[in-house]
Amino acid sequence: xxxxxxxxxxxxxxxxxxxxxxxxxxxxxxxxxxxxxxxxxxxxxxxxxxxxxxxxxxxxxxxxxxxxxxxxxxxxxxxxxxxxxxxxxxxxxxxxxxxxxxxxxxxxxxxxxxxxxxxxxxxxxxxxxxxxxxxxxxxxxxxxxxxxxxxxxxxxxxxxxxxxxxxxxxxxxxxxxxxxxxxxxxxxxxxxxxxxxxxxxxxxxxxxxxxxxxxxxxxxxxxxxxxxxxxxxxxxxxxxxxxxxxxxxxxxxxxxxxxxxxxxxxxxxxxxxxxxxxxxxxxxxxxxxxxxxxxxxxxxxxxxxxxxxxxx
Numbered sequence: 001x002x003x004x005x006x007x008x009x010x011x012x013x014x015x016x017x018x019x020x021x022x023x024x025x026x027x028x029x030x031x032x033x034x035x036x037x038x039x040x041x042x043x044x045x046x047x048x049x050x051x052x053x054x055x056x057x058x059x060x061x062x063x064x065x066x067x068x069x070x071x072x073x074x075x076x077x078x079x080x081x082x083x084x085x086x087x088x089x090x091x092x093x094x095x096x097x098x099x100x101x102x103x104x105x106x107x108x109x110x111x112x113x114x115x116x117x118x119x120x121x122x123x124x125x126x127x128x129x130x131x132x133x134x135x136x137x138x139x140x141x142x143x144x145x146x147x148x149x150x151x152x153x154x155x156x157x158x159x160x161x162x163x164x165x166x167x168x169x170x171x172x173x174x175x176x177x178x179x180x181x182x183x184x185x186x187x188x189x190x191x192x193x194x195x196x197x198x199x200x201x202x203x204x205x206x207x208x209x210x211x212x213x214x215x216x217x218x219x220x221x222x223x224x225x226x227x228x229x230x231x232x233x234x235x236x237x238x239x240x241x242x243x244x245x246x247x248x249x250x251x252x253x254x255x256x257x258x259x260x261x262x263x264x265x266x267x268x269x270x271x272x273x274x275x276x277x278x279x280x281x282x283x284x285x286x287x288x289x290x291x292x293x294x295x296x297x298x299x300x301x302x303x304x305x306x307x308x309x310x311x312x
Contacts, residue, residue, distance in 0.1 A: 002211065006096045007274070013095040017102060018086035024064050025079050032066040039066050045110065046129045047117040059110060065133035082138055085145045092148055101144065105137045105204040112136075112200045136201030143168055143205045262291040 014020065031039055042055075045062035049055045090098040113132045121127035146168025153161045175198065183191035199206075256266040258275035265288055267273055274289045281298040 002097065002100070005100070006094070010094075010096040013099045015090075015095045016087075017090065017095070017099055018083045021063075021086065021102075022079055022083050025082075027064045028066045029072075029075055031064065036066045039064065040131075044129075045113050045132055047114055048127060048129060051114075062132065063106070063134065082141065085141055088149060088152075089141065089145060101204055101208055102137070102141070104207070105140050105202070108203045109136055109201055112197055115200070116197065130197075132201075136198070139171075140202040140205035142171070143202065144208055147209065258286055260288040260291055261285045262287060262295050 028039075043058060043061035043064055045058050046055075050058040086098070086102075089101070093101070109132045113130060116130045117127040146164045150163060150165030150168070152164045154164060154167065156162045156167075179191060179195050179198075182194055256268060258273075259266045260275065265273060267275070275286050276289070276292050277284070277286050278292065278295070278297065282300045283298060285298055287295055
């Protein structure tokens, strides 16, 4: 399912998504010092204003959440941490899958806010919009990072090295303890009112856990794998920037984005053609789907000046 979506819509994925998320973090930090009320009045996810007054921009602008921290150093460390986490996940999954994970988290948080409004409307008589920001989105992203990169070590309090998987387990136990405490002290209703929003808020993580279970068992990428993928993506981007020159098209020379290294066809020859870079060829070699799995891989000799071709 996801592979089909990636083949069809992968070209529209936002590369380096966390760079733009960090810009939203920065805007939220500035907003906290300038005018925190502006966020709640015009940007927050208020269900009534969003859907009944048609202020639809709030579906996106609620991500510009003011960061209420007077310690600028702590804010910068937090921004760097989530920038690092997001980039590592994107490097491993690819831009499309990371985009899908992050924006599905955004949609689930919007759904959470709507469900709370509808529930309070029928129970209390007045819909209540609960402020939903980046907490659950970041928590889901951290849990996904703990699953994928459990052996990576972080410095707790900048001194104590601890593996990410243990931090993930600690957070899971801590949230579980809070839910049990609420149930014991307050009963079923307060428990459900806190547990269900939590589950919906990080639903994208649970979906990821179920969908990626088989692939995690089949293969866990090492640091060398990550570096190889990074170098491959750099080559892909360089190849896309260079383009391919077509001699004549409608009487003019044009620069195309794609060109098969075997048959020479481009997107101008057929709108339905799909092109992919080969990760096993050394260099920026792009192929149409007819030759992606049938071509010979280009491998450069380390000691010579020529190139050695290895059959697939």
